[in-house]
Amino acid sequence: MCRASPSRWNSRRPACAARPPEPSLEQAVKFALDPFTILFTTTLTCAVLAVAMYSVHLSFRREVAGVGQWAYGLVAMVCAGTLFMMRGALPDFIALPGANACLMCGIGLSMVGTRRFYGEPPGWAIFHAAWILELAAILWWLLVEPNFPHRAAAFSFLVSIFYIDQLRLAWRHRTTHFTSWFFGILLAAQSLNTFSRGVAALFMADQDAASLMRNSALANVYLALANFMALLMTVAFLMLATRKLQKILEQRSTHDPLTNVLNRRGFLQSFNRVRARQQRVDSPLSLMAIDLDLFKAINDQHGHAQGDKVLVHVAAVIMRTARQSDYVARFGGEEFAVLLPDTTLPHAQQLAQRIQALLRESQQPGLPPCTVSIGIAGQQAPGESLDSLLSRADAALYRAKANGRNCAEVAAPASLAA
Numbered sequence: 001m002c003r004a005s006p007s008r009w010n011s012r013r014p015a016c017a018a019r020p021p022e023p024s025l026e027q028a029v030k031f032a033l034d035p036f037t038i039l040f041t042t043t044l045t046c047a048v049l050a051v052a053m054y055s056v057h058l059s060f061r062r063e064v065a066g067v068g069q070w071a072y073g074l075v076a077m078v079c080a081g082t083l084f085m086m087r088g089a090l091p092d093f094i095a096l097p098g099a100n101a102c103l104m105c106g107i108g109l110s111m112v113g114t115r116r117f118y119g120e121p122p123g124w125a126i127f128h129a130a131w132i133l134e135l136a137a138i139l140w141w142l143l144v145e146p147n148f149p150h151r152a153a154a155f156s157f158l159v160s161i162f163y164i165d166q167l168r169l170a171w172r173h174r175t176t177h178f179t180s181w182f183f184g185i186l187l188a189a190q191s192l193n194t195f196s197r198g199v200a201a202l203f204m205a206d207q208d209a210a211s212l213m214r215n216s217a218l219a220n221v222y223l224a225l226a227n228f229m230a231l232l233m234t235v236a237f238l239m240l241a242t243r244k245l246q247k248i249l250e251q252r253s254t255h256d257p258l259t260n261v262l263n264r265r266g267f268l269q270s271f272n273r274v275r276a277r278q279q280r281v282d283s284p285l286s287l288m289a290i291d292l293d294l295f296k297a298i299n300d301q302h303g304h305a306q307g308d309k310v311l312v313h314v315a316a317v318i319m320r321t322a323r324q325s326d327y328v329a330r331f332g333g334e335e336f337a338v339l340l341p342d343t344t345l346p347h348a349q350q351l352a353q354r355i356q357a358l359l360r361e362s363q364q365p366g367l368p369p370c371t372v373s374i375g376i377a378g379q380q381a382p383g384e385s386l387d388s389l390l391s392r393a394d395a396a397l398y399r400a401k402a403n404g405r406n407c408a409e410v411a412a413p414a415s416l417a418a
């Protein structure tokens, strides 16, 4: 006697057994994308991402805002997924409102996180209004007037508020970098997706909408895609946060924390860029070495904190006087350097006089007056190194100090300086 195969999918069954009909495409999709499996894997992935987000938040909470809210949002989504999976074990009037409220809070917290990330107000009023409205809607259309499409529409419209708001911010703060576009495109797709789902639910007859959105192959594909997109968006936000952190660390490694002008390392990088350009375009290059006069006396008489403010003020004056294309750096202590591309020595001298004049005129209330001495060197040949330029500018600066301070001196040509 022939024994029938235990599996529906087993193709190597005895020839005498009656061949069961092949599953239709819809049955195959329903089998492969079963809602419980989708929910289970999504919930598990959300838990893993929540841990990753939270660890980023713990390490860089000062540098990158908003990551914490995304982490808490993922925890809320884990709660939502767990409650959805417990339908059947828990009564619907607990599982459904609980799961929907958690889902709203999860997505809402990501909106709060994105707002904080971009330095905007967190939008707690929108957050609370949306999840409370959703809870009221679901309780009404579940317990008072049961209506699945209306519940689906309410959820979709309220959730799309969160996505559209983030899309607005991503657009306003867009950059040309890939991560910015990736996050924006995902937000646009999610906004469109949730909003059109709400419209579809509203305009369909109850039965059609119910069969489209529940217990059908299409519903399972939609559920799988929506979950995938939500996870992808979390990854995109994490990429955005990492990019921001990278920029902050780069800035820290090339800038002086007190005055926010370049440090020695940043200055050297800028010089190399200018030199690379000079190899294509032959143009003059000058350098100024600027040193505050009798700064020790300022520190001694007014305290170190006031001395720091004077340094910040001098840096601001130099920045204001220099062009966009110039590079200002603080070389530690009370010494600054300014690299002036496309600038001849006479023009550099005029700039030095303007800095000294502006320092005289822009005396800050509460700050002691200060003056600077300046040494100026013009590049003699395109190949002249930064060290050579700096040492000639420094020699001129010493002469300015020796000549009574608060003046500018031009460096001697390299051969004479040697």
Ligand SMILES: Nc1nc2c(ncn2[C@@H]2O[C@H](COP(=O)(O)OP(=O)(O)OP(=O)(O)O)[C@@H](O)[C@H]2O)c(=O)[nH]1
Pocket (backbone or CB within 6 Å): 291, 292, 293, 294, 295, 296, 297, 299, 303, 304, 305, 306, 307, 308, 311, 332, 333, 334, 401, 405
């Ligand atoms: N407030 C403050 N002081 C600093 C900082 N770095 C260096 N200094 C002080 O800058 C002063 C530099 O003094 P000196 O090198 O003697 O030079 P000076 O008093 O400016 O005299 P001349 O350069 O000859 O005009 C020292 O007292 C340092 O302590 C800083 O970051 N903040």
